[in-house]
Amino acid sequence: MSTATDAPKPAEAPRRGSKAPAGERVADWADGRLGIYGLAKANMRKIFPDHWSFLLGEICLYSFIIIILTGVYLTLFFVPSMAEVEYHGSFKPMQGIMMTEAYASALDINFDVRGGLLVRQIHHWAALIFVVGLFCHMFRVFFTGAFRKPREINWLFGFLLLVLAIFTGLTGYSLPDDGLSGIGIRFMEGAILAVPIVGTYLQMFIFGGEFPGHDIIPRFFVAHVLLLPGIMLGLVVAHLILVFYHKHTQFAGPGRTNTNVVGMPLLPVYIAKAGGFFFLVFGVIAAIAATVTINPIWVMGPYRPDQVSTDAQPDWYLGFSEGLVRMMPGLEWVIPGGYTLNFGLLVPLAVFPGLLVVIGAYPFFESWGNRDPREHHIADRPRNAPTRTAFGMAWLTAFGVTMLAGGNDVWAINFNLSINAITWFCRIGFFVLPPIAFIITRRICLGLQRRDREKVLHGRETGVIKRLPHGEFIEVHEPLPQETLHTLTAHDQLTPYEIGPETDENGVRRKVGPLERARARVSRGYYGEHGQIPKPSREEYKEITSGHEHH
């Protein structure tokens, strides 16, 4: 066949003006150069499982794309310069005010660029919703255990995306150089100055001189439009490649195992769904941006270091850092030699990354604690991992308390509370509430497990009361359908990791390190007798369902 060049079939070697459809010819052309047939064959029929919560990541992806598209438009008109100009644009209440070019151009975007205000509001709303989406996506992955092997690296990629998103948001918030963003930069400067020994040097390095200087806006601009989004884009691609490579997790159900994926193919089902979903996300964000103001920089005036406003907060994703600082008492030591240690900022500065790192490192902690080398492709129901779920809720409680503290003044005026009372509530609550949330969540999970066990063994309560011939009243329980029985009992129940006997075969005391003991302790917490309710076994089920009418 390979030598049959003298008698080519029309389909194999199309001549000019051949009858093959245009699409096929284009595809042929591309395949000859890019090898797309192979790629398409491998991926077009790739199966994805169906569940609404698997779309949370897509919300993030689409809002990220929206941010990039609107950001490009804004970049066309924004002037990242701190040179002083007098405003003479079309916004009357700022006429004749001296301001930086950055703020003047931001006002122009709002009032003199066609569609500028809408695009700016879409950009900012999409940014807030992007990070909200990241959180929700991470909740889903965390509480269903979808971060377990082999997906720990991808969890880290996602975590890095969150951290970068926070800092991209911070730099973007600071760019317009309005009053609020200037207060934010000043806050950041204070935090940098609080770093012992190198603080002042860092501050001079970053600001290029005394605050505010003339460098910070151009520098933030480069970070905001190039450096950070560039890294993020790369991470997003890597994240998606790994999702493809690992295949998506799925919830337990009949026919779903750790080694298959049950769902719909990428083409045509998911491409259509995802494409439609993109436009829906864009539509929702655009509708919000068209009707609800975000960051009305035009009434905040240009930033001047001598002016400050109350109700000044960072965007919500940095609210926890703000809250940590607001909660911390303003302790300050001047150590001999004249150095000032500002604990009011230093302690929050240390807790801030700590809160983040805890979630980033969690998958490694769980697999370390349980010595679990297996791959997991079936997502857990949160109740079936009570300790993990409780940990997640404890973290969220601590985060929630810091968010509350970050907005203490706004809560105080809107709910007629004392700001001092709120701050004290948060100071105490930061330490007291997470353990309480941990205990309560764990108990709720265990209760739900008991409920599942009872439902499997005794069936569903029908509410039908029956009177037996000898006078006893019973409630009729209806056995669950087979699929439900499977779903409720499909989860693995590990046994806790044991250190092993105290002595070896010769009766000599084994040497067990404290780390090893801690690991066994952690594992008992996860899978010990107080960590899970044994799911019903086949024997129990048979014994109960055979013979007896009711229980």
Add this chain to the structure above:
Amino acid sequence: MKKLSARRRHPLAALVVLLLALAATGGLYAAFAPAGEAQADNSAQSLAIEEGRQLYDVGCSSCHGSNGQGGSDGPSLVGVGAASVDFQVATGRMPLQQPGPQAPAKPAVYTQAEIDQLAAFIASLGPGPAVPDPDVYDPAQGDVARGGELFRSNCSQCHNFTGEGGALTHGKEAPNLYNVEPRHIYEAMLTGPQNMPSFPDTTLTEQDKRDIIAWLDEVNTSDSAQPGGFALGGYGPVGEGLFAWTIGIGALIAVAVWIGARSTKARKS
């Protein structure tokens, strides 16, 4: 003369002399007394003071003392001036409904005429700032841009950029200035009610105050333009974050659930 001397012992003579003498003194007084009209005005003023005093005795004296001297429950009102009374009573802050961190604004208890009488009485206790003329606080005569700059320098640290209000310590607050009458804003700056510092004309001139009022009139009334749409109360990122976490992500999750349900599999059950 004979006639006169003949009748000088008449029983009515004393009466006539008395009448003549009274007429003479009265006439002389009427002729020489200065500023007769002011005399008439003063009597109206003293009437207002008297009326005000009666209102004061009923509504205010239990805290501020029977002569406005103050006490353990209320500050002295000597020298606070009519402007202060007009602000506190016309915005409903006084009389106080109950003790608290701060007197909140509420519907006014007294009519404007009664407030003027109260103001007259308090003003009579000692010199203080008077109620300003309408010209002084007319926002139309102020410079909005300059007012904004003054507001950000002097007011926004407590009241926020557009005067939406902010929290102070222990339940006190800098109130929201939404739709507050220019006269009351002016009087508040002049007299420094409650936790607010006062800004007499030596600190902020009449023109400065008028500019600030013009700025607030531009950005924080029901007629203010909202180019960005619904303003979420104007409290900044806290409200925006709350919106993103409730309505924003809520709508998107609703859409996700809807999209997730659009498949053959989901329809089966």
